[in-house]
Amino acid sequence: MISNHLPVYILILLLISAVTTPAIKPSSKKFRPKLVGTLTIASLLALTMFIVVWTNGPFYYNFGNWDSVIGIEFFVDEYTSLFVLAVLLISLLIIIFSLEDILHDIPKEKTPHYYTLMLLMVFSMLGMIMTNDLFNLYVFMEILSLTSCGVISIKRNKANIMASFKYLMLGTIGSVSILLGIAMLYMVTGHLNMGATSQTISSVWQMYPRNILISLSFILTGLGLKAAIFPLHVWLPDAHSAAPTPSSAILSGIVIKIYAFSMIKILFRVIGIDIIKAISINEYLTYFAVISIVMGSVFAIGQKDIKRLLAYSSVSQIGYVFLGIGIATEMGLVAGMYHIIAHAMMKSTLFLSAGAVIYRTGIRKVNEFDGLGYELPLTLGAFSIAALGMIGIPGVNGFMSKWYLGLAAFEIGKPIFIIFILISSFLNAVYFLPIVISAFLKESNRREQIMIRDDIPFTMKAPLVVLGAACIVTGLFPNIIVNVIQRALPTFMTFVF
Amino acid sequence: MANLDMILDNINYIGAFTLFIIGLYTVLTHSNLLKRVIGVNIMETAVFLFFVSIGYIKGASAPILDQITGESFYVNPLPSAMILTGIVVAVSITAYGLSLLINLYKEYGTLELDEIISKEEKAND
Numbered sequence: 001m002i003s004n005h006l007p008v009y010i011l012i013l014l015l016i017s018a019v020t021t022p023a024i025k026p027s028s029k030k031f032r033p034k035l036v037g038t039l040t041i042a043s044l045l046a047l048t049m050f051i052v053v054w055t056n057g058p059f060y061y062n063f064g065n066w067d068s069v070i071g072i073e074f075f076v077d078e079y080t081s082l083f084v085l086a087v088l089l090i091s092l093l094i095i096i097f098s099l100e101d102i103l104h105d106i107p108k109e110k111t112p113h114y115y116t117l118m119l120l121m122v123f124s125m126l127g128m129i130m131t132n133d134l135f136n137l138y139v140f141m142e143i144l145s146l147t148s149c150g151v152i153s154i155k156r157n158k159a160n161i162m163a164s165f166k167y168l169m170l171g172t173i174g175s176v177s178i179l180l181g182i183a184m185l186y187m188v189t190g191h192l193n194m195g196a197t198s199q200t201i202s203s204v205w206q207m208y209p210r211n212i213l214i215s216l217s218f219i220l221t222g223l224g225l226k227a228a229i230f231p232l233h234v235w236l237p238d239a240h241s242a243a244p245t246p247s248s249a250i251l252s253g254i255v256i257k258i259y260a261f262s263m264i265k266i267l268f269r270v271i272g273i274d275i276i277k278a279i280s281i282n283e284y285l286t287y288f289a290v291i292s293i294v295m296g297s298v299f300a301i302g303q304k305d306i307k308r309l310l311a312y313s314s315v316s317q318i319g320y321v322f323l324g325i326g327i328a329t330e331m332g333l334v335a336g337m338y339h340i341i342a343h344a345m346m347k348s349t350l351f352l353s354a355g356a357v358i359y360r361t362g363i364r365k366v367n368e369f370d371g372l373g374y375e376l377p378l379t380l381g382a383f384s385i386a387a388l389g390m391i392g393i394p395g396v397n398g399f400m401s402k403w404y405l406g407l408a409a410f411e412i413g414k415p416i417f418i419i420f421i422l423i424s425s426f427l428n429a430v431y432f433l434p435i436v437i438s439a440f441l442k443e444s445n446r447r448e449q450i451m452i453r454d455d456i457p458f459t460m461k462a463p464l465v466v467l468g469a470a471c472i473v474t475g476l477f478p479n480i481i482v483n484v485i486q487r488a489l490p491t492f493m494t495f496v497f
Numbered sequence: 498m499a500n501l502d503m504i505l506d507n508i509n510y511i512g513a514f515t516l517f518i519i520g521l522y523t524v525l526t527h528s529n530l531l532k533r534v535i536g537v538n539i540m541e542t543a544v545f546l547f548f549v550s551i552g553y554i555k556g557a558s559a560p561i562l563d564q565i566t567g568e569s570f571y572v573n574p575l576p577s578a579m580i581l582t583g584i585v586v587a588v589s590i591t592a593y594g595l596s597l598l599i600n601l602y603k604e605y606g607t608l609e610l611d612e613i614i615s616k617e618e619k620a621n622d
Contacts, residue, residue, distance in 0.1 A: 135579050139586070158604045161597055161601050165594065165597045168594055169533055169537060172540075173540065179548075179583065183547050183548045186551060187551050192575075
């Protein structure tokens with residue numbers, strides 16, 4: 001049956017397209033349809049996969065029909081397939097946006113290389129989401145970290161190369177730690193398949209508690225480094241602000257979430273909730289998450305550059321995801337996993353609209369946004385929606401994740417987390433609202449004083465509108481995503497069975 | 498001399514962690530960027546050593562199926578196979594890092610981090 005092979009079809013399509021992209025001249029008429037077509041077909045396949053999983057339940061895919069213990073295995077559940085779909089759709093929008101915008105940053109003859117990197121990046125992200133094998137996870141992770149450095153350094157600036165180098169070094173430390181952690185897990189269990197590992201661990205963990213603790217701390221440090229949780233976030237502001245806009249959108253919106261989701265997978269599918277609670281590693285995670293939530297916002301307030309501000313806000317927002325993971329109840333996971341998708345939408349909207357402003361006016365400084373709302377109403381409108389979502393205004397999806405997070409915090413009897421969420425919301429308001437207010441209400445000191453339609457290409461307008469609308473739709477009807485998460489939860493919370 | 502025996506038995510693991518820490522220290526503290534790349538390489542080597550040691554069994558033969566003797570006491574081949582992938586990854590990271598360094602050297606004329614920072618500060622003033 002065709003549906004059994006869907007995960008591989010998506011991956012192979014992206015891989016082939018990535019490799020063949022440099023063969024087509026960027027000036028030829030086929031170039032853009034090919035790129036957009038690839039991701040559209042991949043999204044349609046992902047949609048089919050989602051429908052198949054939704055009707056028939058989660059399925060395993062064994063590569064080459066090898067036994068799951070020997071070979072590599074993919075596991076596609078409801079949330080995984082939804083996440084795959086979301087990643088593909090958001091990267092489709094980002095790539096449509098980038099068609100014009102990227103010419104601002106890199107010479108035209110280099111764009112095929114850029115898209116090769118982008119497609120490989122999407123490919124590796126999907127692999128990381130779906131894989132059910134620890135070493136396979138590492139391999140996809142390395143592809144992801146190399147390509148994400150590549151999309152930063154493709155713009156040959158001093159700042160870009162430096163940021164990329166920093167990211168490469170710290171990212172490699174992260175992935176080496178993860179590999180060491182995986183090696184230690186392998187030492188205890190003798191398996192790399194997540195299901196088999198989890199089964200073995202649950203029976204032997206009392207014999208090797210120290211080994212599992214060390215291995216987990218290596219893996220969590222590595223993933224935390226790559227997901228930019230607070231003390232380990234130092235590479236993120238440079239990398240995400242120096243990169244070309246579409247890269248920043250995809251890096252900040254999706255890539256760091258992939259690491260967070262891998263952490264969910266390793267904590268809940270490999271180690272298992274009972275062991276996590278027994279060694280109370282999730283509690284430490286919540287501390288770092290809370291520090292990250294507050295400190296990310298505090299740093300963001302001081303920023304003058306819009307992209308740097310958004311990058312610091314990512315540090316704060318990834319904290320919400322980690323807080324959800326750290327709470328480690330069903331509600332907490334719902335909040336964390338909902339926020340993964342919600343923030344992917346909001347942050348890509350914010351970065352893309354900031355990119356549109358830079359494209360049209362060249363303004364990067366936050367205090368020069370006065371009156372821009374008259375010049376770019378659509379762009380700044382999308383920006384405002386996403387900014388309100390970040391603050392947590394009801395009706396936008398950012399509110400719902402805070403709501404679920406609050407409920408989860410009450411559930412485990414730690415209302416102190418709600419105070420921190422509120423503090424962070426206020427801090428978000430402190431740095432986002434002035435931008436929105438000055439853009440729409442202040443007099444512009446530029447010569448265009450009258451209201452005009454956004455003077456940016458259609459390919460840049462459309463993604464902004466779609467993403468802005470998606471933020472509101474998922475904010476008004478969060479059940480679209482939450483239902484999916486709740487159906488997938490038993491695969492994470494094995495104790496439910 | 499139980500202690501010494503334990504150290505000798507686990508010498509691979511001890512070596513791996515020593516290398517790991519040496520590498521980490523170099524990456525985090527050295528001001529020369531080239532040496533940082535080398536530090537990352539040392540860290541990777543440490544993990545490879547660790548991984549291969551897991552599969553090693555004292556006195557076991559190489560994992561090649563021998564029809565005649567029917568030898569069945571093999572070293573675990575899986576870690577070694579995985580480390581081959583790991584080495585490929587490490588090489589690509591090193592190559593990419595070095596290519597970034599070439600570009601940095603073209604821009605600044607030096608690879609010392611403190612000199613680069615002072616040049617940046619001068620340029621900003």
